[in-house]
Amino acid sequence: MFEAKNITKTFNGEGGEAAVLNGADLLVEPGRFVSIVGRSGSGKTTFLNILSTLLAPDSGELLYRGEDITHASRARLNELRRRDFAVIFQFHHLLPYLTARENVLLPYMQGLGPVTAAVRRRADACLDRVGLSGKGGKLPGHLSGGEQQRVAIARALVKESAILFADEPTGNLDKETGDAIMGLLGELKHEGLAIVMVTHDEEYAARADRAVRMADGMVLKQ
Template sequence: MLEARNIMKIFRSEGVETCALAGADLTVESGEFVSLVGRSGSGKTTFLNILSTLLSPDSGQLLYRGEDVTAFSPARLNRLRQKDFAVVFQFHYLLPYLSARENVLLPYMKGMKTVPAEVRRRADVCLDRVGLSGKGNKLPGHLSGGEQQRVAIARALVKESSVLFADEPTGNLDRETGDAVMSLLAELRDEGLSIVMVTHDNEYAAMADRMVAMADGVVG
């Protein structure tokens, strides 16, 4: 479904070059949950950002359903992000002046005067799905950290994407809330969602179908 081939990425700053990825390869099957692990600086977050198309590689190929994504036009790449890919970060990035429901609907608000009723209903279904039934009208400041992260997951789910990319989704959560988020991700995998997750937590990493270790910018 998703395949990275010989991905290279070098960051340059003030004349200094840092090799973040030195020929990383990975294949993710449809409905598979893959966790990326490794020490800080191993390249796993850079790799996740390239897999999710948030960052472009310097060389190599990223294939999605057999097509080379690195050759897509900006417009086609944007459509791919909107339709098939969803990203959840360690920090939830909710807008504080919007309700939980409105934050979930953000992917549909850009360029739309009104959000269709069907999409609004789906937002409520997604909030229910992540355990936030009845909290759609609450502002983020009135939700706990774990609840805010679940709003971010609901925002990813509302698009009905095929692949979810998660960068340390439990990093800012207490253990009990982190366990609940991981259980939710496992359920979504069981329902057919492909998931690629970066984590420093080996226990959570082991909940994936496959753990992929990274070191020095390559997959071990």
């Protein structure tokens, strides 16, 4: 359902040009959980940002449900990011002055559609789904790191996205909380969500349906 072919990316830094991706490929089948593992600096975040269309590749192709989105218009990319693609980061990127419920509703506030009573009920159902019943009124600063990551996952759920891109979602969590987040991702996969997770944690990577490894700017194993 999602495919990246021969992706390249070079950054111009202080030390000159650095080729970070040298022809990286990835195939994600519908409803599958794929993990990308690799040491720090191997280009995982760069690759994930390209997959989720936050960053443009220098060359290569991105295909989503058969559509070539490599050179899609800004309007089409915004549409995909608003609905189909969800992204969660290591440092969850919640807005600190919005409550958990408002953070979950953010895709609607950003143009997905009107925040109707039904949408509010859906947001609460998503908060329930990630184990945050009754915490919708709290500000992120009053939630633990694991709870904040759950809010970010609930925000991905409320949109009914087709594919979730997660960059080190357990990266700044303790083992127990990280395990719980991994359990939750596994459940969402069983409910039909495709997931691409980047991690440097070999154990978590192995829990996916398929683990691929990045090194030298390429995906080594598919």
